[in-house]
Amino acid sequence: MKQVNGHQVVQLLEQFSPKYLAMEGDPIGLQVGALNRKVTKVLTTLDVTHEVVEEAIKKGANFIIAHHPLLFRPLKSINLETTAGTLVEKCIKNDITIFAAHTNLDVARGGVNDMLAEALELKELKVLVKTYEDSYKKLIVFVPPSHASAVREAITSAGAGQIGDYSDCTFTTEGTGRFKPGSEADPFIGERGTPEEVQEVKIESIFLASHKNKILKAMKSSHPYEEPAYDIFDQSIQGEIYGLGRVGKLEDPVELGEFAEDVKKKLNIPALRVTGDPSKKIKKVAVLGGMGSKYYQTAKFAGADVYITGDVDFHTAQDAEAAGISIIDPGHHVEEVMKKGLSEELEKRAKKEGLNVEFVYSELSTEPFTFL
Known part of the structure; x- marks a missing residue:
């Protein structure tokens, strides 16, 4: 099992609840601590209170993911005589990192x-x-037949070709590619300065815009050409809402x-x-x-x-x-349903990736009202 730091915990979270889904101005993300430190146990909670931090200490959790940001409004100072100041102090003294996933977790699928x-x-x-709305785009890339399967598998593994309940959707056609490598080129096929004609496969696949960088990285790393030829087009079909x-x-x-x-x-x-x-x-x-x-x-x-x-x-x-x-x-407090749900979702994803980190959820109620 791989050791984990805060960056990797955040990467797991953002697979499920990416930050671009958050409403404008929402203070999500790192609130207290550092992400480059080793994480062994993560506590999920609705709110961060003194009691919740004590619970984290007792359970051995050194990373807290909260739905409600601890620092919703910027602090002008960290006064250790105030409630907020002493809470920040307690987290720092016990090496506990606080991370907030607020409206992005509200909006997320499964959130x-x-x-x-x-x-x-x-x-x-x-x-x-x-x-x-996560719009659809189409990738078209030209590949020599010898590498067509590798490129196709790379882009679909990165998220291309997902249409509803169907995956790995691509379309291929064969044709002739023509090019002339320049004097500084290092061509996979052909000679510098000499026009070349080669058989190529055109691979087409649609993808969601949020996956663009990951898909292009996978395509380029699996492609044999020094400069792969590809196009990206917008699609008129409705994206993911x-x-x-x-x-x-x-x-x-x-x-x-x-x-x-x-x-x-x-x-x-x-x-x-x-x-x-x-x-x-x-x-x-x-x-x-x-x-x-x-x-x-x-x-x-x-x-x-x-x-x-x-x-x-x-x-x-x-x-x-x-x-x-x-x-x-x-009441507002029904959002506490996220504590167990998020913990279980992240635990499942961590195990799938072989990450050595445990996820637990807060057993405390942070409901401020008492019903009589």
């Missing part, structure tokens, strides 16, 4: 909102609020009151707030973890009968009720 939708057993999921929240359907319609009780059980919460007639039939559900009250009209437009989100204010609840969409507010 917070998918975890919530899965817990609620919603089907036929779609993104509620589009924030990013990413965004906040999810909209899905229940297996069977259910009354709002019964559904609200079901939400309490499935999200493991003692209480929640509901607007609307308890006898109203619910079939289509929108959910957005955290504070998402401003998107109630988006949920309504998506056809949702009820919208589940936290921190809904009085006037927004009134406006949503007038618009004909019910609200279920289970």
Whole structure:
């Protein structure tokens, strides 16, 4: 098993929740510590508190991945007489690195909102609020027949040719390539200064723009030519859509009151707030973890009968009720579903890559409210 540092932990995380998915201005990434140090155990948590840091120390974790950034607003100073200052001090003294994955983890496929939708057993999921589209492009590369298979395998292994549930999708044609190596060239085929004609294979494959650099690197490293000839074109087909929240359907319609009780059980919460007639039939559900009250009209437009989100204010609840969409507010803290889900996802990816690092999740509740 390979020893791991913080950079490798972040690489694992960004396979699943890349930073480009984060909303503009979101303070994700390294918060405290250094990424070049050895990491043996990672703790996933919703929030970083003194109690969570003590838990990390007790469990032997020297790297914490938090959903809510510890330093959401820039500190003007690190005053060790303040709560934030003493928390930063405790992390530094115990060699604990803090890393935040916030809205990028909300938006990611399999991230917070998918975890919530899965817990609620919603089907036929779609993104509620589009924030990013990963567009499709096409790579065309010309290769001598002797290396066509190697190049094709290299680019598909790097992510090219993924179309829905199909993988390794390519198209090839044969033809004649013509070129004349210059006086400083080191040609794989032919002589300097002499025009050359060779049989070549044209390989075509589409890919998502986010994979471009990885695919080009794989293509060039497997290609025998000093200067591979290739083209990249934009594609008109819709790319992969990413965004906040999810909209899905229940297996069977259910009354709002019964559904609200079901939400309490499935999200493991003692209480929640509901607007609307308890006898109203619910079939289509929108959910957005955290504070998402401003998107109630988006949920309504998506056809949702009820919208589940936290921190809904009085006037927004009134406006949503007038618009004909019910609200279920289970609180902000339901995002803690990410603790176990993220830990298990990263553990699986680490084992696949043979990395010697353990992932555990916080067992503490950081819910600031007590329900009486």
